[in-house]
Amino acid sequence: MKPLSVHLEPAWHITGPTGQPLPARAMFWLAEVERHGSLSAACKAAGASYRHTWSLLEESEAAMGAPLVVKARGKGSQLTALGQALVWAQRRFEARLRPQLDSVAFELQAELHRVLSDVARPLRVFASHGFAIEVLQRLLTEADTPLEWRYTDSSQALAALRAGLADVASLHLPIGPLQASVLRHHARCLDPDWLYVHMVTRRQGLMVKAGNPLHIDGLTDLLRPDVRFVARAQGSGTRLLLETLLQARGLDPSAVSHGPTGEHTHSAIAAYVASGMADVGFGVETSARRFGLEFIPVQTECYGLLMPPGVRASPAANTLITLLQSPACQALLQRLEGYRPDRCGEVTPASACFEAWAEAARTAPPAAPWSGL
Numbered sequence: 001m002k003p004l005s006v007h008l009e010p011a012w013h014i015t016g017p018t019g020q021p022l023p024a025r026a027m028f029w030l031a032e033v034e035r036h037g038s039l040s041a042a043c044k045a046a047g048a049s050y051r052h053t054w055s056l057l058e059e060s061e062a063a064m065g066a067p068l069v070v071k072a073r074g075k076g077s078q079l080t081a082l083g084q085a086l087v088w089a090q091r092r093f094e095a096r097l098r099p100q101l102d103s104v105a106f107e108l109q110a111e112l113h114r115v116l117s118d119v120a121r122p123l124r125v126f127a128s129h130g131f132a133i134e135v136l137q138r139l140l141t142e143a144d145t146p147l148e149w150r151y152t153d154s155s156q157a158l159a160a161l162r163a164g165l166a167d168v169a170s171l172h173l174p175i176g177p178l179q180a181s182v183l184r185h186h187a188r189c190l191d192p193d194w195l196y197v198h199m200v201t202r203r204q205g206l207m208v209k210a211g212n213p214l215h216i217d218g219l220t221d222l223l224r225p226d227v228r229f230v231a232r233a234q235g236s237g238t239r240l241l242l243e244t245l246l247q248a249r250g251l252d253p254s255a256v257s258h259g260p261t262g263e264h265t266h267s268a269i270a271a272y273v274a275s276g277m278a279d280v281g282f283g284v285e286t287s288a289r290r291f292g293l294e295f296i297p298v299q300t301e302c303y304g305l306l307m308p309p310g311v312r313a314s315p316a317a318n319t320l321i322t323l324l325q326s327p328a329c330q331a332l333l334q335r336l337e338g339y340r341p342d343r344c345g346e347v348t349p350a351s352a353c354f355e356a357w358a359e360a361a362r363t364a365p366p367a368a369p370w371s372g373l
Contacts, residue, residue: 008101010094014086020063023056027090030057030083033069038076088275095267098129102137102151122146123316126157127170128237129265131286132200132303132339135332139323145316153264154237158189158306167311168197168320172237172303173354175201178244180356185240187360195312196350197305197321198343200333204241205298207273207281207288216280217296219246222256230269230278231262238266242282245299267291285338295338302342306350321345 014022032042039057043050061068068083079087123140127133129151140147152160154171161169171186173179183190208216214227219242222229232239239262243253263269269281270291288295311317323329325345333341351358 008104010097010101012090012093014063016063017065018063022063023060025056026060026068027086029053030060030068030079030087031090033077034079034084034087036076037078039069041076085275088271092268092271092275095265095271096263098265098267100151100264102129102149122148123168123311123314123320124148124150124166125168126150126152126160126166127168127305128152128154128157128172130170130172130202130284130303131266131336132202132333133170135329135336136199136320136323139329139332140320143319143323145319147316153233153235154240155186155189155235158186161194161306161308162189162191167314167317168305168307170303171196171306172202172241172301174241174244174299174301176299178241178248178299179354180360181244181248182237182240183354183356183360185244190350190357190360191308192351192358194306194308194350196348196353197307197324198302198346198348198353199304199324199341200336200339200344201300201302201342202336202340203285203295203297203300203338204238204283205285205288206296207270207283207291207293208279208296209273209276210292210294212294214279219249219251219298222246222280223251228277228279229256230272230281231256232266232269232283233262233264236262236264238283241299241301286336289337312347321347 011024016022029039029042032046033039036042036045039054040050042048043053057069064082066082067080068086069077070080071077123145125137125147127137127149137147137149150160150166157166157169158171160166173182206216206219208214214221214224216227221227231242246253246256263272266283266287267290269283270287270293272278273281273293274291282298285295285297287293305320307317322345330341330344333339333344
């Protein structure tokens with residue numbers, strides 16, 4: 001019997017200026033035309049009727065009151081500015097909502113799993129959203145491991161683990177002299193006895209449009225008045241990393257005009273830059289490559305999982321670690337641009353793995369009360 005699985009898809013509905021709704025499949029076909037360079041090639045790849053699909057696009061143009069696709073002799077089909085705007089709006093929409101939808105899906109999945117089977121409490125995983133963790137989540141689901149999975153920012157994940165509301169929490173730290181500074185920031189939530197499960201190293205850096213038209217080559221360029229920068233949300237490990245990097249260079253993080261809020265995923269950052277709504281973002285290399293952006297490496301960091309010693313003995317944690325140690329999992333991680341499986345699946349006391357861990361945990365004030373998500 002296949003494992004129970006719940007998946008939620010983001011959907012939005014547009015009513016054009018004519019009062020007609022945009023057909024549900026319009027977004028899919030606009031994205032396919034952009035991807036393949038012509039409607040005929042898109043239809044061939046999808047095994048769809050050209051006549052039916054062209055009729056759907058004509059209906060879409062009637063709803064919007066403007067062309068969405070133009071044909072160029074010998075050049076296939078191209079999206080108009082409005083067609084491109086719709087495609088990029090869809091991509092930003094999906095990138096923003098995917099972590100939240102996945103978290104809700106896992107809540108529903110765990111509830112149904114409890115009703116359908118008499119099993120022990122699921123493994124509760126709080127993790128910042130990323131590509132490596134998506135691979136692990138998928139493999140655990142395929143292995144029918146009972147899970148309660150929540151995508152959240154790094155600070156909330158550590159707070160949940162310290163409060164006993166999570167069994168596993170993600171942590172990513174810069175490799176090198178900045179590591180101690182980031183650990184001190186998290187000190188209130190650290191425990192000296194936690195274990196660290198190695199997963200990957202990954203590269204974070206600047207994402208810019210192809211060709212780098214503004215000639216951005218380092219963090220100091222983020223302070224230029226002609227550069228529009230999009231940042232990650234407050235509380236995210238990536239935003240903390242960027243602010244720590246700026247401070248280490250003698251730059252004031254508040255001078256970077258990204259305001260108090262930001263985006264919740266690396267893909268949302270990349271989508272902003274690729275759509276022309278920003279000139280530069282800061283995030284992982286994989287997102288940059290998938291959105292056709294250039295990537296300027298700034299910092300390599302380690303990404304792994306924390307768990308208390310008592311959780312390590314559970315069957316679910318053992319499955320998680322065994323999966324990370326498997327060649328199949330490591331091959332999937334190796335395919336992610338900018339990621340490298342590093343001692344993947346090895347379990348080490350966090351205090352032995354990170355030089356500043358013991359001091360940060362020992363000198364930390366009492367953990368703050370859990371404020372929820």
